[in-house]
Amino acid sequence: MKKKRVPMVVSFGVLAAMFFGAHSASAQEAPHRIEITAKRFSYEPSEITVKKGQPVVLVIKSLDTAHGLRFRELNLNVTIGKNGAGELSFTPDKAGDFTGHCSVFCGSGHGGMSLMLHVVN
């Protein structure tokens, strides 16, 4: 009886290891990196789409003065120095459209400098 149980236990252990191993690998999924350039008074691209639950890194590079990018609804903000770069790392947990604005006053068109983030299921 004991001998019969051993293969069962081993099989169960292998299956469990496979399941949890796969789960762990998916939890450490490499983030989706998106490069964005910022210059007076726009972002390029001006719209991006990401998946809910998928880690994202927005890499923002300024081509002129200091800028920023803030999504108030998502409680995210990054500021970038003159000709510098910054990153915004997050995992979107809700689907929808979110508008990000430049968070560092950069001149007369600052108020219209925005980026649309689409989070899809």
Added chain:
Amino acid sequence: MRRRSVLFAVVCATGLSGCKATQPPGKLETETVNYAKHHFFIGNRSEKNPLPYTPQNWQDGKEAFSHYCIACHGMDGQNTGVPFADHISPPIPSLASAEVQSYTDGQLKWILDYGIRPSGMPGSSGTLSDDELWSIVLYIRHLPPAGSQGVPEMYTH
């Protein structure tokens, strides 16, 4: 013909004397203009501020206010340190005054968006985002004590 010339001269003299910015407007002019602004000229009476009062939103408003509002209104919104506040016509009102505080939030946002012609108050739509403008409305509603924020840096040297 002579009558017309005299009338023309009087109108011109009145107009030119009206260009002087050193004389404060009279009480009648002030009250009439204030009434007209509150009831006819400044729109958007019913729009509510989408931003609730929180320390962070207030801080955002203070930061947005500091971009260039402080040049005329001072750091505290009460003209502290602004050397010409009383020397232009109409004088720059304290944002803590009843004249300003009696506008609705929507009207304050309208003024920030479009300015008030010909008072010198510029519109900021496009220069500041809606978010920033609403946070400024929040700051105006909860101004710090007069003089507590110091003098704008541009007037210190």
